[in-house]
Structure formats: C-alpha cells, structure tokens
Amino acid sequence: NAGVTQTPKFQVLKTGQSMTLQCAQDMNHEYMSWYRQDPGMGLRLIHYSVGAGITDQGEVPNGYNVSRSTTEDFPLRLLSAAPSQTSVYFCASSYRVVAGGPGGQFFGPGTRLTVL
C-alpha cells in the first residue's frame, strides 16, 4: 500500500492564482481531512469528509474548497491564493474508530506552499 499520497511536494504561487492540492489514499478509509500547519502552531482542520459525496468545514475553511467524488481522492482547491495561505498542508485519512480498533489518522508527507 502507498498509504496517503500528496502532490505536489512544493508549490509557489502568486497572489490571486488558484491551484489544487491532490490527496489520495489506497486504504479504503472513510474519513479524510485537510490540515494546515503554521510555525509554532498545531494542526488546524480546514475541511473534512466522512465518505464519498459528504464534506464539511473545519476550523479554518475560508479560501478553500473540497469535494469527494470517490473514496480514494480528496483534493483541496485554493480559489484565489493569499500570502496568509502560506503554510504546510497535510492530508490525513482514517477508519472510524470502533471498539477495539487501533484508531488513529494516517498522514501524507505534506505540501509546502508559498504564496508571494
């Protein structure tokens, strides 16, 4: 299994440009999430999905869109990039935690985004 994959690894954008960060998982996980990590901060949830066709907002959703047309893929779209969106973006997936299950989210390697 490849686990959770993210592309690209690095990206530089100019203010106002749009782009899509790709995330895919091959573990048949129900849950997928996007986080951003800024220096000195923990991870903050942007959007999440509990299954194909179902998405919802996290703590910091403004400026980002998501969709989940398949179980495997969960792309994150930046509509009009701003310098405040300079960050490291992580995608994660997991099974629903059930009694006795191991739990825990699997994280991708991250995308380092700089907006000039």
Add this chain to the structure above:
Amino acid sequence: SQQGEEDPQALSIQEGENATMNCSYKTSINNLQWYRQNSGRGLVHLILIRSNEREKHSGRLRVTLDTSKKSSSLLITASRAADTASYFCATEDRGSTLGRLYFGRGTQLTVWP
C-alpha cells in the same frame, strides 16, 4: 475550538533518560491520541487512549489519561536520539462520530547522544 495544550513546549534530555510530556484539554472526549512528527515530515500516529481507559502501553511508550483533570501524559522511557521529534496530542470530542481531531501546538523533544 477545543485544542489540547502540550507542556512543556520544548524538552531537552540525554539518551537513556525518560521524557514526559503533558497534554491538557477543555471538554469531554471520546479519545485522546498522540502523534510524532519528525522535521519536515508528516505526523505518525503513536497511540490512542479511550475515555474509559486510564493507562496504555506500547513498547517504550506509556500514556495515561485523567478525565477528571482533563489531562494526559506521554512517557518515553530510555529515550534515544531517534526519538528527537515534535509530539502532538489530539482529542476527539465526546459524542463525535465524525473523526474530527483537535491538535495542540506540540512539544519539541531533543534527545542528545
């Protein structure tokens, strides 16, 4: 939004010593999880402890949970230089079936050879 708070923010120890990190949170939870992040990498899940559990072990890791104090601790015994990383706690709200996690800001652990 709820967020765990780790303490201390940074910890520096010698190889072979034990490392203890603490996490406090604000509301009732389903479970609390600990993650490790090596520099420039994604997070790796270490251990999950449910709200009805008080202690859990995994190899050199020992996690405790005190729901009355809304706190948890992560103990790494006999630390190694390879344990150098940031450690984060994350909580899932009680009653949540959505798998949403709230992360703290992390403890930066440095283990000197």
